[in-house]
Amino acid sequence: MQSFADTLGQVFKAIAANKLRSFLTMFGIAWGVGSLLVLVGLGEGFRSGQKRNLARFGNDVVLMFNGTIPAIANQHTGMRPYQLTMRDLEDIRRLADVRAATPEINRSDLYEVSQWANTSSHVMGTDATYSSVRNIPVIEGRFIDQKDVDERRLVAVVGSKTANLLFPGRPRLGETITIDGTAFRVIGTVDKISRGDYDYDDRKIYVPISTMLQLFPLKGENMAQDALSSIQYQPAQKGEVIAAKAAVHRVVAKNHGFDPSVKDAFQEWDTVTEMKMMGAIFTAMDVFLGGVGIVTLGLGAVGIINIMLVSVTERTSEIGLRKALGATKRSILTQFFWEGLLLTGVSGAIGIGASALFMGVLQALLTGKMPGWDPPRLVPWSAAAAMLSLVVSGVAAGLYPASKAAQLDPVEALRREN
Known part of the structure; x- marks a missing residue:
């Protein structure tokens, strides 16, 4: 064989x-x-x-922006604008379908100066929850905390590119910058977030939301004193935004007097659906x-x-x-x-x-x-x-x-x- x-x-x-x-x-x-x-x-x-x-950018994040309410559902005529406010934020935070929510006021028309340089960055008013909702890798110092917000402190956390522009090759922590003439103390710097040539997130300066509302509120006709640029939140159930979105829509629609079923009234984007x-x-x-x-x-x-x-x-x-x-x-x-x-x-x-x-x-x-x-x-x-x-x-x-x-x-x- x-x-x-x-x-x-x-x-x-x-x-x-x-x-x-x-x-x-x-x-x-x-x-x-x-x-x-x-x-x-x-x-x-x-x-x-x-x-x-x-x-x-962040995990399970929904960004809701100011919107417009159509006079007739699904018709883009007679649109009535509305702004998200701190009241909306507090109501959203009480929802069982939302585990965290944070405000944001975004101004890009302010002027920042240090003793070495000057620039015009994106000044963001927010609070202590922002760093848990969004990805904010602080590499020096700390991020804004609740005391900063409660006491309306003049403190700032700077993005990586803004830090390099304002403090070229120099220490940043404890230094002073002025934003439209008001002095702020730098309490932290953020590591590089952006990729490639798109450096929007690296050109930010974060300040307490209370300070922002007091010194640099949003401008515009019939703008509420506590108007926000956006509210950003995370659903209670990871990887699932349907229930959270529906609950948030009901709150915002009730506060601004329109039917939550009018989908065109909401301007939002989320990482879950995108993923x-x-x-x-x-x-x-x-x-x-x-x-x-x-x-x-x-x-x-x-x-x-x-x-x-x-x-x-x-x-x-x-x-x-x-x-x-x-x-x-x-x-x-x-x-x-x-x-x-x-x-x-x-x-x-x-x-x-x-x-x-x-x-x-x-x-x-x-x-x-x-x-x-x-x-x-x-x-x-x-x-x-x-x-x-x-x-x-x-x-x-x-x-x-x-x-x-x-x-x-x-x-x-x-x-x-x-």
Whole structure:
């Protein structure tokens, strides 16, 4: 009885006898596997990059802005504007569907001066809860606390770019800046938040909401003294905003005298819906790119089946001679099966290794270099799908030609010899 080692020896001899053909066949499989993994890794790179961008903004954050109430539902005529106020904020904070809410007043028409430089940044009035709702990575000092708000303190927390502009190469904590002529003491600085050339979040200066309302309230016709630019809140249930939005809509509609079912009256944006939308887009992208890769892999598998059938035809006389000398159907089946499986398995392993190496190089060279995008990385499920496809392809590429070879009649096989 032929041993497994003998079978493998014959397999390697058969492969070595047709080096170019074997190489081209294995290259097709390796290319298909590598394409599958790189394409899926590319889609996952976009997904993780966008997810990280939203995380830098804040987790589960809903931003509600001042809006306009249409005179007739779904009609953009006779719009009546309204402003969110501190009363809206307090009512929202009492809702069971909201776990945290924070105010924001945004003024970009104020002038900031230090003893070294001057600039015009975005002055934000807010309170102590802002740093828990939004991502505010303070690297020096502290953020605004409740005492700052209660006592209307003249303190400020500066963004990274504003800090560099006002205090170029100098200490910031404890220094003084003036905002439209009023002196503020710097109590903290924020690490870089923005990515790429969009530096809006790094050009902010945060001051207590009470101080902002007293010194720099929003300007405009019929503007309430405590008007806000926005209210930002987090739903009580993580990853789910429907109930929280509905509850907030009822509060705001009641306070400003309109029907909460008029959706056009609300101006808002949230990271939860954005994340779900991007997740659906990138999942569809993964499926599409993975499908392209699997089709490429399937073409390589068809190539192996074709090559193995050609090999059976070319070696008909050899098969007939072996069977005449006593080789069993099982030994013939085993040899051709392992030949197909080995071609598929080795080429697949090369494809996985080469794609992993390629993506590793991209990770090392491009990580953090392209805003909103991470370099492709090896995704476990795509590697598992590739391995499963290889197993199926290898079995198909081995069994069918092997069964054809095993069924040959030795006398008929010997007659075909030229």
